[in-house]
Amino acid sequence: MLLTKTAYARHCGVSRQTVYDWVAKGEVVMSGNKIDVEATEQMQHGNEDSEGKDYLVLSASQVIEWIHTSQDKFPAAQSQEEAKQLLEAAAQLITYDIEYLSDEDGEEVVRLYHEPDDCEHYFHGFHQLGNATAFIQDFILADCLRMKLRGKGDHIDPEWDRWSVKGLKALCTPTETDEARLKRSREHMGEDES
Secondary structure (H helix, E strand, O other), X not given: OEEOHHHHHHHHOOOHHHHHHHHHHOOOOEEOOEEEHHHHHHHHHHHHHOOOOOEEEOOHHHHHHHHHHHOOOOOOOOOHHHHHHHHHHHHHXXXXXXXXXXXXXXXXXXXXXXXXXXXXXXXXXXXXXXXHHHHHHHHHHHHHHHHHHOOOOOOOOXXXXXXXXXXXXXXXXXXXXXXXXXXXHHHHHOOOOO
């Protein structure tokens, strides 16, 4: 059911301003300029119910909305090891494997790969963990959008409608704090911390 913002305010028993605030915060699912009531309720229940659950059942639209409304809501990784754990959880969402390699200069390289397809991606440099996570997020968003644009409906396939809460949260968690990034940058450049 699609409702205007005014009708949705009446439906929820709140003011129009409250609904406009919800729209601005991404707390409702929009379809054009109307609110999709069912999708909004599913998203809200999915977010509330995500604590203590291993999986959420989400359509492509809901995955997109979940990622956009949850981006950077979780505390950043406190170490490189924690960032690697987040990356591994996110990679499971697209069934890719991860390998940590060293390049000829001894710098760490992240290899994301999917054996059956002979598909692999390498991430080098200072932000390799963050860049690999961004790749996974873009991969998922592109798949969701592709399904919608092709008119295949809002469901990718029955298996993909189940989303790991741990993986989704990992996808939306910064790979390191600003302080850790600055410290690592100084170490990387050979600067003294003092």
